[in-house]
Amino acid sequence: MPQPFDAQEIPPGCPAHGNVPLYGPSFGADPDGHYAHLRSFGPSAPVDIAPDVEVELITSYDAALYVLQNPASFVRDSRRWNALNEGRVPADSPALPMMSYRPNALFSDGAAHARLRQAVTDSLATVNERQLIRQTQQSAEYLISRFSSEPRGQAELIADYAQPLPLLVFSDLFGCPPEIGDRVIAGISGIFEGTPGADEVLGGALAELIALKRRRPAADLTTRLMEHSAQLSDEEVLHQLVTLLSGGTAPLTAAIGTSSALYLGEEWQTGLPVEDAVAQTLWNYAPIANYAAHYPTHDVELAGRVLRANDPVLISFAAANTDPKLTEHRQQLSAKAHLAFGAGPHACPAKDPAFMIAVTAVETLLNRLPDVEMRVPFKTLAWAPTPWSRSLVTLPIRFSPRTMPTAAAEPAHPQTVQAPQQTAPADRASRPPTAESPQNKGGLFSRFLAWTRGE
Template sequence: MNQQPDTSGRPAGCPAHGNVPLYGPEFGSDPERVYEHLRSMGPSAPVDVAPDVQVELVTSYDASLYILQNPASFVRDSRRWNALNEGRVPADSPALPMMGYRPNALFSDGAAHARLRQAVTDSLATVDQARLVRLTQNSADYLISLFSTEPRGEAELMGAYAQPLPLLVFSELFGCPPEIGDRVITGISGIFEGTAGADQILGGALAELIALKRHQPGQDLTTRLMVHSARLTDEEVLHQLVTLLSGGTAPLAAAIGTSSALYLSDDWPTGLPIEEAVVKTLWKYAPIANYAGHYPTQDVELGGRTLKANDPVLISFAAANNDPKLTEHREQLSAKAHLAFGAGPHACPAKDPAFMIAVTAVESLLNRLPDVEMRVAFKELDWAPTPWSRSLLDVPLRFTPRAVPPATPARPAAPRSDQAALPPSAVPQAPPAPVPAQSAGQPKGGMFSRFVSWMRGE
């Protein structure tokens, strides 16, 4: 839906009903201006997250925290969604993969949520931190080896490093054999790129992985979920894996990219640790910008507005974290008081491992390419024009090319563990993804197969 510029300085509204659109280049270029306008309407305001898809967006930190911590009045089951049930949401709406119901912990409430959540948190608790750091470093070394010898000494950080790194880490932590890992990466990448059939590829790969683990269990996240005392069915395991993959790849890639760009920017104070860049990213550029659909169980008054029962209420983590009312006592808040990982019973169960991966990824980039710098200023970088995430599109880098390939990495120590993630659907029955043709001398298989071969020194 094309928007005409508003010379008054306010974000343009959707012609259908005057709502501010949370998508498109105008929103993507300056979301803070949009959030500022929405705050003038109160703690929440109606917006469109896609054409003909209206939600109530909460921009207040205090109001967001109240909703996130009040599961009795605000539930997550999107099968309550009035407009969807009444046929007022387009069947091909891009909002449906993000907001539509899935049988996982994210969209469950009460006892059902507690059961699924416990299986996930207990499985994630088996993550060995030292092994996770080594695996992240090895993944970083592999990806850097692919672009660091480029004669011009130039690369694009998001596509070459930030986006594939979490996929390599998670494929290993889930215990994927190389061929299945290739299809998992193809499927999850395709979902976020909008590739037709990507959800079927991912679902088919995960269904095959689950069947494999029934016969060959291991010390990995998939097996941990399957043997948990909650006794998840194979379908439930599959949907928890989809959730973990979705929420642990794109948001983590955004965090790695933004934190790296912040640290490399001219404005970054010399001597501040990498952890500070990641913390600032989580506060100011929340990777999951607007999400966490809630449905009031009855009409609720919030700041002079009535939130109708079973109409979707989304939390703007990005706006809430930068709520001007926080500035008065920001110094008294913990560095972890941001809402980038959510809050309440549905808070991200893997926030600590996610933070560790992001810090290690940025640190590895700086250690392997000590003179790396950005080719454009941070303020000139472009952001994805989507309501769901705050992610840089491109981060152009320059560096001195490496003449000598990196040493063969140390192989990760035995037990595996696992990590976190978010939505779309997966269909268990799906044909394997076609194996791409390989040039002469190139290892067979996709990205994960080549990574595994590299790890083995092949």
């Protein structure tokens, strides 16, 4: 059991002394204890989000809404960041990949933000709900097939299922051919794992994908972004794709893992639907825990604290959702009043598809492995010691081994629609047979596509 957080445990001489460090084993072991301590400062408090990187963290639900819904006073363009501009942020800081400016909707304001966001929301709106469910089911069934026949009847659900599933779904939605999809997955996975050169791998793969869609447009998200009336440049399309990947895959991994653990946990009430487990995850274990850096356009006083112009203000979605002042009357709030998807002009444009993917992933697991159970109690599961997300490190499960049918042998689902082609038929036909052969060393997406064809 996590021990209650004690601010006195911060060692003297530590760079974080005086600020609560929102990273490392102590934080990972008891994030809720850290948030409770920070609330004693008021609706916000100074924290170190990484070594030598100070931010103001909003822990109050009402204050979070105030910042999120006040774009005149709080903007997202991190080129304003005082400490960064003054050389006070370490060049190798793990905060930089998360907070540095990129030309995407997340870091834009005003007309520039409206233009980029409209292209993203309009493109996402064309995704067919039933098609997305089927894509998620097919990806889930493939991943389950890889471990369900394990003689010991055991698997590690985060690495074997929750992490790769969103990557397969997004590669499919983007219309990636096999070898580009492999590199997209390797690149984005490497970024989250801190692999050197992962940025270049992802950027190169997406640039190649965009060039392919210029030559051969198709019915996929990449083409829709490129053909949108906002007339995005290829660089802008690339950065919106990176935003969708980074903003979608890691939070979905966390949501799928935590929702599965809650549903299989010792305290879950039998008979409640999977939707309730996902909703409880979004409220109590916000997948994006602390993020959404804002920069005050002028000094702002907040309950006696002064938020300095151009000093970063981060939103603790995790702390805001569990704000004691909120929980007293949470029953009277809408089930969707949580801030897991943000609020205001930068609220997540894909919240409904994300919820649908998470629910479908958990339901497919339960349907395919009906006797699945956790090998350890929920309360003993470890959380990743990162400030950015609330994600389980591992989720060990056991089940009765079974053989999953290949996709080609499965009976048609009553609500199935045809999955979208990844490339034009001519492209598929022109590829050497060995390029997608399951006997060869193709990546995850290549092997998944081969499986869908029964190879």
